[in-house]
Amino acid sequence: MQNVSAPSVGRPRSGARRLPSASARDEILDAAAELFAQRGYAATSTRLIAERVGIRQASLYYHFANKEQILAELLEATVRPSLEYAATLADAEPVEALHALVVFDVGVLLDTRWNVGILYALPEIATAPFARFREERQRLRYAYRKLVVKCDHPEILADLVFGLVESVIGMRRDLDALPGTEILQQTVAAAALRLIDRTPSGPPSSRNLSGRKVREEQHR
Structure with a gap:
């Protein structure tokens, strides 16, 4: 009896692949x-x-299943690495940890191939398909709040730092050319510490690494 293979999904793709080594x-x-x-x-x-x-x-x-599921996965990928990295800073001194988290988080937002962060403000994000993204982004906001200590109105200052980090999304959208990733990481991190009127006492090993480089180190 002749074997009949299961039909493939769709038809062979047309043209060259976008990302030859990707799934x-x-x-x-x-x-x-x-x-x-x-x-x-x-x-x-x-x-x-x-x-x-x-x-x-x-x-x-x-x-x-649908377009919403695609967008949800894209959005979650912009916050989950930083949320996971924040968990590794639990034992670090708060000011040092804040600096490191800002550096890492800015790296995540700048290293994405496309500027997905500009979609954060879509009205659709308030709907059910994006509940997990909203929850994870809020958890990241709380991670910043934990690191802004011994300040007047720490929650407000932490939210300002959070907004400062996400301001690179608008810069990426609006500016024809951006400085290098590491320059922006260090500039935003330094501005965050000035915002809370603190300075680091010593650099953590991850400070001068971009978000991509730190993630590579984590997965070795």
């Missing part, structure tokens, strides 16, 4: 991030995302 799921996320950031979330359909990858919609739905 199909990652290629979909990459295409969606580009379209969401450049065209806007509302103006981007799953059909358009699939076309950008070079696959059919059926193939996209094999990996993601």
Whole structure:
């Protein structure tokens, strides 16, 4: 009896692959991030995302149930690494830990291939599909609050630091050219400490590393 293989999902992709070494799921996320950031979330359909990858919609739905799920995963990827890194700073001196977290967090926001952070303000983010993203972003905000100690109105100052970190999203959107990642990391971190009127007593080993470099070290 002749063996009949199961049908593949969709059709062979058209054209060259976006990210030759990546999985199909990652290629979909990459295409969606580009379209969401450049065209806007509302103006981007799953059909358009699939076309950008070079696959059919059926193939996209094999990996993601809908457009909301794609955006949720992209947004969570902008906060989860920093949240995990914050947990490693539990035993560090607060000012040193704050400096290190700012450096790392700015690196995460700048190292993403597409500026997904500009989508934080979408009204859709307040809906149910994005509940986990909102929860994780709030947990990251609380991580900053824990590190702003012995200050007047520490919660307000911590939220100002949090906003200062996320200001690089707007800089990335609005400026034709940005200084290097490490320059921005150090500048924002120094500004954060001035904001709370503190200075570090000694550099942690991660201070001069970009978010990407620290993440590489963590996964070795």
